[in-house]
Amino acid sequence: MTYASIMVAMDLTDGARNRVRLAGRLADDFNARLIGVAAEQPAYVVPPVGPTPASAYALADSGETVLNDLRVAHEAFAAAAGGRNRLEWRSNLDVPVAFLAAQSAAADLVVVGRGVPGPPLFAVDPADAVMQLGRPVLVVPPDLDHLDAKRVVIGWKNTREARRAVWDALPFLKRASEVLVVSVDDGASSEGQDTLRLLQAHDVSAIRVRRDAQGELVSLALVEAAAEHGADLIVTGAYGHGRLREWVVGGVTRELLAGAPVCCLMSH
Numbered sequence: 001m002t003y004a005s006i007m008v009a010m011d012l013t014d015g016a017r018n019r020v021r022l023a024g025r026l027a028d029d030f031n032a033r034l035i036g037v038a039a040e041q042p043a044y045v046v047p048p049v050g051p052t053p054a055s056a057y058a059l060a061d062s063g064e065t066v067l068n069d070l071r072v073a074h075e076a077f078a079a080a081a082g083g084r085n086r087l088e089w090r091s092n093l094d095v096p097v098a099f100l101a102a103q104s105a106a107a108d109l110v111v112v113g114r115g116v117p118g119p120p121l122f123a124v125d126p127a128d129a130v131m132q133l134g135r136p137v138l139v140v141p142p143d144l145d146h147l148d149a150k151r152v153v154i155g156w157k158n159t160r161e162a163r164r165a166v167w168d169a170l171p172f173l174k175r176a177s178e179v180l181v182v183s184v185d186d187g188a189s190s191e192g193q194d195t196l197r198l199l200q201a202h203d204v205s206a207i208r209v210r211r212d213a214q215g216e217l218v219s220l221a222l223v224e225a226a227a228e229h230g231a232d233l234i235v236t237g238a239y240g241h242g243r244l245r246e247w248v249v250g251g252v253t254r255e256l257l258a259g260a261p262v263c264c265l266m267s268h
Contacts, residue, residue, distance in 0.1 A: 007107035015142025039099035136168035161237025219255035
């Protein structure tokens with residue numbers, strides 16, 4: 001199992017350029033193609049009732065502005081990707097996360113940025129991406145441009161989401177020199193022996209670690225475990241439920257998406 005196709009969400013921030021550099025290095029490591037994606041809707045999606053020539057011009061001008069920004073994003077993607085041969089670019093006038101979800105059928109792994117205050121043009125909410133794409137999502141802090149993943153922390157609880165995340169992360173886990181299966185004692189059973197045996201059957205060097213949150217946030221316990229062991233990747237299930245037209249994510253997922261200092265691979 002490997003990642004043959006890696007997709008990265010692009011916007012016009014410096015963090016996005018770092019993200020493309022990180023995704024490009026991963027594409028080199030896995031001998032994968034790299035696909036850049038960006039989308040945005042014009043400010044005027046539907047003309048007002050009884051359109052006047054002025055409103056029609058406003059609609060056309062807004063669409064042309066977005067198309068120009070998409071061209072700038074494409075150029076920034078190509079520059080950050082560093083002239084790699086197996087590159088592809090996809091863009092459109094569309095809702096960013098909806099377009100990314102549609103394009104994710106072409107990817108084994110989707111790379112997005114961690115949320116920042118005041119979402120920039122083309123920005124994708126990482127929580128929406130994790131919940132809607134049906135693909136493993138690698139969430140990258142804005143200041144990171146590389147991911148070694150030599151040491152990896154798995155936040156383990158015996159749930160569908162966590163089991164899916166472990167499977168989706170196998171290409172990383174098989175390349176790692178050390179994998180820690182971390183069960184945080186939050187009052188629920190987190191048996192991880194079967195997962196440990198499964199990983200070892202895949203030639204993954206894994207050990208089991210139990211931590212007591214002692215009143216602290218589970219997300220903080222995972223971040224601290226990563227820091228103590230020099231891990232730069234946390235693998236977890238993403239938890240949430242749909243409510244009307246939006247997803248409401250669970251506490252641990254929300255906290256990691258908001259402020260984890262390392263990359264997080266999440267599956268739902």
